[in-house]
Amino acid sequence: MARYTTLRIGGNADYFYQPASVQELVTLVSDLQKRGEKWYVLGGGSNLLISSEGVRGHVIRTxxxxxxxxxxxxxxxxxxxxxxxxxxxxxxxxxxxxLEFAVGIPGTVGGAVIMNAGAHGSSISAILKTALVLDSASGTVKEMTNEELAFQYRRCILDPLRHVVLSAKFIMPQDLPELIEARTRHNEEYRLKTQPIGFPNAGSTFKNPFPDKSAGFLIDSSGLKKTQVGNACVSELHANFVINLGNATSHDVAALLKQMQSTVKEKFDIDLTPEWKTMGEFSDDELSVWRTKK
Ligand SMILES: Cc1cc2nc3c(=O)[nH]c(=O)nc-3n(C[C@H](O)[C@H](O)[C@H](O)COP(=O)(O)OP(=O)(O)OC[C@H]3O[C@@H](n4cnc5c(N)ncnc54)[C@H](O)[C@@H]3O)c2cc1C
Structure with a gap:
């Protein structure tokens, strides 16, 4: 699965699908659900740590x-x-x-709805009107409104192990293309200066615990930049980015995240919660990184 993730990490899945239509996706998930199979939806793989031991179950890429x-x-x-x-x-x-804010976010519409992806003071929730969602538990497809999706910082009401985002509608006010393009370019250029684009990564590793105290500031102030476990490393350019220096494993990354979390806890008494999701086989110790207080 490594090639389908921006971190370039992940072993094989037992079964892998790329449906060609929304109907095919609905039929596939509904069928797997009825058979009691384990399934996961994969978007751009840009907010995801997939186990190097792979995924036991069915991965469906959109x-x-x-x-x-x-x-x-x-x-x-x-x-x-x-x-x-x-x-x-x-x-x-x-x-x-x-959507000017989204130009540097290498995810898909489905992943962006699940994560309420955002940047530069805006987010998907600011422009989303409705999302068409399959609820695998009831087998129904429903157009959910922005309010029903109950967006919060980097999350919404949907559970990616139960719901599948099929499509979304966005309300987008009209403006002069030159002005929109200028704002888009400005955001793109800012990213090139502030993010470690030369190495595989999955964007911000941890959520910002407070609006005025970013995870990057806390990690940097804990002296963690350039800390390395195996080939996983805290970026020197942006402390909330973990980069893959080449052949890093999910175990390297999970151990590094644990070290970042415990050092910040020790220094500031603040619990960092990962922004990334996991997919596949992890030990209980590794998963403890994702079991912090929200
Ligand atoms: C260089 C870089 C910069 C980034 N900058 C930002 C940023 O500024 N702001 C920000 O918010 N994020 C940022 N990210 C993180 C990431 O791009 C976003 O979170 C994005 O929305 C994830 O979308 P995805 O399609 O890649 O999701 P994936 O990583 O594929 O999946 C993430 C989760 O969503 C689920 N999922 C994906 N598609 C669906 C679907 N159709 N239905 C149900 N569940 C689904 C998956 O199962 C998984 O649980 C950045 C990442 C990188 C690598």
């Missing part, structure tokens, strides 16, 4: 679902696998504003 439609002026619909940077650039060219 890369085939990339449809984007302007339904009416100011209303855009995108399928779950559409990539945010592509969507942001396409919207800008069409004079639709609101």
């Amino acid at each position: 890369a085939g679902l990339t449809g984007i439609k302007i339904l009416e002026p100011g209303l855009l619909e995108a399928e779950a696998g559409a990539r945010l940077p592509h969507l942001a650039k396409m919207a800008a060219q069409s004079g639709l504003s609101g």
Whole structure:
């Protein structure tokens, strides 16, 4: 699975699928659910640590679902696998504003809804009108409103082990394409200066515990930049980024996250919660990193 993640880490899945349509995705998940099989949905793999021991179960990648439609002026619909940077650039060219923040977020629409992806003072929840969601527990597909999705910082009400985001509609006010493109370019350039783009990574590792105290500040102030476990390393450029120096394993990364968490706890008495999700086989000790207080 390594090649499907931005961290370039992950062993094989037992079964792997790339449905070509939303209907195919719904049928596949509903069928697996009825048979009591374990399944996982994979978007851009940009907020994910997949076990080097692989995934026992079925992994369904949404890369085939990339449809984007302007339904009416100011209303855009995108399928779950559409990539945010592509969507942001396409919207800008069409004079639709609101996605300028997303140009440097290498995820998909589905992953962005689950994570309430955001940057530069905005987030998916600011422009999302509705999302079409499969609830595998009831086998129903429902168009959920922004309010029903109950967005919070980097989360919403949906559980990726139960719900599948099929597509989403965005309200995007019209503006001059030159102005939107200028804002988009500005955000893109800022990222190039502040993020370690030369090494595989999965974006911010931990959530910011407080609006005025970022995880990056706490990790940096704990002297953790350049700390290494195996080939996993805390970035020197941005302390909340963990980079893969080459052939790092999920075990290296989990051990490094644990060290970052315990050092910040010791120094500041603050619990850091990972922003990343996990997929596949991890030991209880490794999973304890994800069991901190929210
Ligand atoms: C260089 C870099 C910069 C980043 N910058 C930002 C940033 O500024 N802001 C930010 O918020 N994030 C950022 N991220 C993190 C990441 O891109 C976002 O969280 C993104 O929304 C994840 O989307 P994805 O498709 O890659 O999800 P994945 O990593 O594939 O999956 C994440 C979770 O969502 C679930 N999921 C994915 N698709 C679906 C679906 N269709 N239905 C149900 N569940 C699904 C998965 O099962 C998993 O639990 C960055 C990452 C990188 C590598």
